[in-house]
Structures are given as structure tokens and as C-alpha cells.
Amino acid sequence: MVFPFNDITDFNISLRPEHELFRKSVRKFAEDILEPLVPEIERSGEIPEIVFDKAREAGLFGVGVPEEYGGQGEDIISYVILKEELARVCPAFSALIGANHLFMIPVLLFGNEEQKRKYIPPVARGEKFAAHANTEPCCGSDIAGIQTTATLEGNKYIINGRKIFITNAGKADYFFVTARTSPPKEGKRWWGITAFIVEKSFPGVKIGSKFDVIGLNGEHPYEVILDNAEVPIENVLNTPYKNVRDPVNEGFKIALITYDRSRIGIAAQGVGIAEAVLEKALKYSLERHTFGQPIISYQGISFKIADMLINLQAARLLTYWAATLAIQDREEYILAASLAKTLATEVAEKSALYAIKIHGGLGVDKEVGIERYLRDAVITTIYEGTNDIQRLTIIRQLLKRLK
Numbered sequence: 001m002v003f004p005f006n007d008i009t010d011f012n013i014s015l016r017p018e019h020e021l022f023r024k025s026v027r028k029f030a031e032d033i034l035e036p037l038v039p040e041i042e043r044s045g046e047i048p049e050i051v052f053d054k055a056r057e058a059g060l061f062g063v064g065v066p067e068e069y070g071g072q073g074e075d076i077i078s079y080v081i082l083k084e085e086l087a088r089v090c091p092a093f094s095a096l097i098g099a100n101h102l103f104m105i106p107v108l109l110f111g112n113e114e115q116k117r118k119y120i121p122p123v124a125r126g127e128k129f130a131a132h133a134n135t136e137p138c139c140g141s142d143i144a145g146i147q148t149t150a151t152l153e154g155n156k157y158i159i160n161g162r163k164i165f166i167t168n169a170g171k172a173d174y175f176f177v178t179a180r181t182s183p184p185k186e187g188k189r190w191w192g193i194t195a196f197i198v199e200k201s202f203p204g205v206k207i208g209s210k211f212d213v214i215g216l217n218g219e220h221p222y223e224v225i226l227d228n229a230e231v232p233i234e235n236v237l238n239t240p241y242k243n244v245r246d247p248v249n250e251g252f253k254i255a256l257i258t259y260d261r262s263r264i265g266i267a268a269q270g271v272g273i274a275e276a277v278l279e280k281a282l283k284y285s286l287e288r289h290t291f292g293q294p295i296i297s298y299q300g301i302s303f304k305i306a307d308m309l310i311n312l313q314a315a316r317l318l319t320y321w322a323a324t325l326a327i328q329d330r331e332e333y334i335l336a337a338s339l340a341k342t343l344a345t346e347v348a349e350k351s352a353l354y355a356i357k358i359h360g361g362l363g364v365d366k367e368v369g370i371e372r373y374l375r376d377a378v379i380t381t382i383y384e385g386t387n388d389i390q391r392l393t394i395i396r397q398l399l400k401r402l403k
């Protein structure tokens with residue numbers, strides 16, 4: 001036994017030559033299309049339309065989505081590659097792609113055939129945008145505490161509440177929304193929440209104010225207000241899957257299963273950021289001379305670069321390993337994905353700070369474009385389950401394995 005896993009072969013990572021071809025194509029997209037626009041994106045806070053047009057042409061919105069629903073095929077490793085390569089250049093665009101997936105994952109898992117045929121293909125083809133609306137002013141980590149309510153009236157649910165920090169909400173046509181449909185059961189605080197597909201065009205759905213957060217410029221989150229929002233009963237996500245036998249009132253589990261799947265994309269974002277800042281710091285440390293020598297000749301600099309590489313490689317291996325377990329639908333995946341998300345996002349944060357210091361004054365000059373990676377990295381440690389919440393998952397999963 002290789003604690004806490006069973007077998008040394010549990011550590012296999014399965015990558016194929018097609019993955020490398022795909023990686024190269026995404027890198028070309030990121031460097032040719034996105035990179036020249038990054039200064040404009042940072043200034044305006046908006047991703048220009050040309051990026052969406054080119055991403056649509058390249059099929060980047062449907063990576064990891066089954067072909068029968070308009071995607072490029074179900075391959076989590078390709079999705080990880082996509083998120084990593086985009087984050088290396090523009091973490092905000094990587095986040096935008098991730099928000100679409102935060103809608104598609106629960107619809108693919110818990111939607112019926114009609115819901116999947118209606119809502120997945122337009123998002124997978126990049127014709128429509130989608131968002132995941134769960135967090136509320138009262139509750140982010142504490143999903144069971146949400147206060148949005150959904151009351152059945154005839155053949156419609158009437159939803160009332162406020163969702164905050166919703167990525168993509170400014171553009172989204174479709175929303176995944178959680179709301180309380182029943183009071184909690186004794187000893188089961190989480191019970192009584194239901195998940196819905198809500199269209200922006202439904203009566204009572206309003207997009208509120210934009211959150212001016214420190215990073216991911218180009219993809220600022222918004223408030224979503226549900227003011228007597230009218231949602232047809234057929235928009236409840238109610239197909240049983242795994243341990244969710246009666247999805248109505250078990251929307252808490254739907255949200256958690258969704259994050260288990262999507263979290264690996266945030267790990268990949270961390271890897272992309274860590275790679276970008278390492279490349280930039282290494283290049284600068286070879287070019288910049290002080291006291292007649294390149295600064296890489298000083299151990300204060302070179303040891304930081306060595307640490308950045310050690311951490312990047314560890315984070316990347318953990319992320320690709322977790323993706324391999326996900327493809328195999330192994331139960332160890334939940335633990336692996338939390339390990340990967342925590343390590344990769346913290347590595348990204350630390351490496352971005354090192355890169356700033358290695359660049360001296362230029363490190364904090366916005367024009368140079370290093371400091372933005374730190375602002376973006378901090379957010380990756382917070383959303384889709386803060387790293388404290390990941391540590392809780394890690395311990396819970398570890399203790400389960402000891403039983």
C-alpha cells in the first residue's frame with residue numbers, strides 16, 4: 001500500500017500524442033490571438049469579440065463536452081490543457097471558459113435528455129454563454145445556508161433571492177441556480193435545496209451590479225437578482241446520478257459533485273499562471289545585470305527560480321494525475337482534485353510574488369504585466385471552494401480511506 005492509495009499503479013498519468021498536438025494548438029491561439037490583446041483587456045476589463053470569434057472557430061468552448069451535445073468529446077485531460085494554456089497568457093479567459101463548464105457539468109450529469117439537447121449545444125459551440133449562480137451574501141463556503149427560495153405555484157417555481165460574485169453573469173444567457181424548496185430535515189441541514197436551469201429572459205431575472213475585484217480583469221463577476229423569477233417546472237435538474245437518487249431537494253449534493261469535477265480546471269489555471277511567471281522571471285534574471293553580473297548568478301534569485309520550477313512540476317504532475325483519475329471515474333479523484341487545486345493555486349500565488357521580486361521595481365509596474373498574475377492567482381485560491389475548504393475535503397477523504 002502506498003499510503004493513502006492502494007497500489008503504485010494508482011499514480012499513472014495517461015497522456016497521448018494527441019494531447020500534445022492539442023496543447024500546441026491552444027498555445028498558438030493564446031499567443032497569437034490573446035496575448036497581443038492582454039494590455040487592452042487589463043485596461044478595459046473586457047475581452048474583445050474577436051477572441052470569442054476565434055475561440056468559436058477553434059472549438060474551444062466545447063472541450064471535454066460529449067460530441068452528441070455539440071462538444072469536442074469527453075476528455076478531461078484536454079480540458080485541463082486548455083485551462084492551463086489559456087491561463088498562462090490570460091487567466092480571465094480561462095476563468096470564462098470554466099464558468100461555462102460550471103453550468104454544463106450539472107446539466108450533463110443531472111439534466112434530462114430534453115434539457116441537455118436544449119441547453120448544452122449552444123454553450124458548447126460558444127453561441128451562448130452560461131454561469132453558475134450559487135454564492136449568496138450570507139453564504140459562499142456554507143452552501144447549506146443559502147437563503148434564496150423557490151416556491152411551486154402551478155407549473156412554475158417562483159424564485160426569490162440574490163446571488164453574488166457570479167462569473168460570466170454579464171454575458172450569460174443561461175444560469176445554474178440553487179434555491180431552497182423545503183426546510184432542512186432534522187440533522188440534515190443541507191437537505192431541501194433544489195437546482196434549476198434559469199434563462200436570463202425569464203420574468204424576474206435581473207443582472208445587478210458588477211464586482212470590481214482585484215484580478216481576472218476581463219471577467220468581472222456580477223450580482224444576479226431573482227425577483228419573483230418565474231421558472232418552469234421542467235427546468236428543475238432532476239435526473240438521478242450516483243448517490244443523488246432524488247435530485248429535488250438534494251441540490252446541495254448536485255453543487256458539490258459539480259465542484260468535485262470543475263475544481264481540476266482551477267488547478268490547471270494555477271499551473272498556467274505558475275508557468276507564465278517562471279518563464280518571465282527566468283528570462284529577466286538572465287537579461288538583467290547588477291554589479292556587472294546577471295542577477296541569476298545570485299543565489300537569492302536562482303534559488304527562487306529553482307523553487308518555482310520544483311513547485312510548478314509538482315503542481316502539474318498532481319493536476320494531470322487527478323485528471324487521469326477523473327477519466328477513469330475513480331473515487332480517489334475527489335481527494336486528488338482537492339490536493340491539486342490547493343497546491344497549484346498556492347504555487348501560482350507564491351511564484352507570482354517571487355516573479356515580482358525578481359523583477360524589482362518593474363515587477364510592480366502594471367505596464368510590464370507581471371503583477372497581474374499575482375492578483376489573478378489570489379482569486380484562484382478563493383473561488384470554487386477556498387483552499388481552507390479544500391483542506392477540509394482532503395481530511396474528510398483521507399479519513400474515509402482509513403475506514
Ligand SMILES: Cc1cc2nc3c(=O)[nH]c(=O)nc-3n(C[C@H](O)[C@H](O)[C@H](O)COP(=O)(O)OP(=O)(O)OC[C@H]3O[C@@H](n4cnc5c(N)ncnc54)[C@H](O)[C@@H]3O)c2cc1C
Binds near residue numbers: 135168221383387389
Ligand atoms: C472573482 C470571483 C468569482 C466567483 N465566481 C463565482 C461563480 O461563478 N459562482 C458562484 O456561485 N460563486 C462564485 N464566487 C464565489 C466564491 O465561490 C466564494 O467567494 C467562495 O466560495 C468563498 O465564499 P465566501 O466569499 O462567502 O467566504 P466565506 O465562506 O465567508 O469564508 C470566509 C473565510 O472563512 C474561511 N472558512 C469558511 N468556512 C470555513 C470552515 N468551515 N473551515 C475553515 N475555514 C473556513 C474561508 O476559507 C475564508 O477564508 C466567486 C468569487 C470570486 C472572488
